[in-house]
Amino acid sequence: MIGRLNHVAIAVPDLEAAADQYRNALGANVGPAQDEPDHGVTVIFIELPNTKIELLYPLGDDSPINGFLEKNPAGGIHHICYEVDDIIVARDHLKSTGARVLGNGEPKIGAHGKPVIFLHPKDFNGALVELEQV
Numbered sequence: 001m002i003g004r005l006n007h008v009a010i011a012v013p014d015l016e017a018a019a020d021q022y023r024n025a026l027g028a029n030v031g032p033a034q035d036e037p038d039h040g041v042t043v044i045f046i047e048l049p050n051t052k053i054e055l056l057y058p059l060g061d062d063s064p065i066n067g068f069l070e071k072n073p074a075g076g077i078h079h080i081c082y083e084v085d086d087i088i089v090a091r092d093h094l095k096s097t098g099a100r101v102l103g104n105g106e107p108k109i110g111a112h113g114k115p116v117i118f119l120h121p122k123d124f125n126g127a128l129v130e131l132e133q134v
């Protein structure tokens with residue numbers, strides 16, 4: 001059911017420092033910062049030949065990234081995103097296997113303008129999983 005790895009998201013305590021590191025030390029193609037108020041994050045996408053890295057920084061006091069950075073002050077891998085053809089078919093299949101969908105269970109529009117859902121990390125070996133319809 002899942003297809004390509006769309007991106008790996010890394011929560012960072014200093015967005016500009018992280019972007020500079022990917023641009024200068026790693027020589028990557030680093031995009032501009034984008035505010036995503038619906039998700040409580042500012043993101044920077046880094047284009048790699050086979051996938052993307054998403055740098056995540058909190059936007060607002062109730063950002064879901066605040067708690068993560070409190071537990072991981074140096075930053076850390078926050079989630080991985082797999083592509084699916086049909087988000088509703090994927091969601092309903094996963095629910096039938098007992099996996100929990102975060103939030104109200106309905107897809108939200110993600111940072112690429114496409115519908116996304118998140119799956120409970122306790123159901124996936126401790127990894128927060130995002131599914132994006134492409």
Ligand code: CO
Binds near residue numbers: 007009054079081130
């Ligand atoms: Co993501």
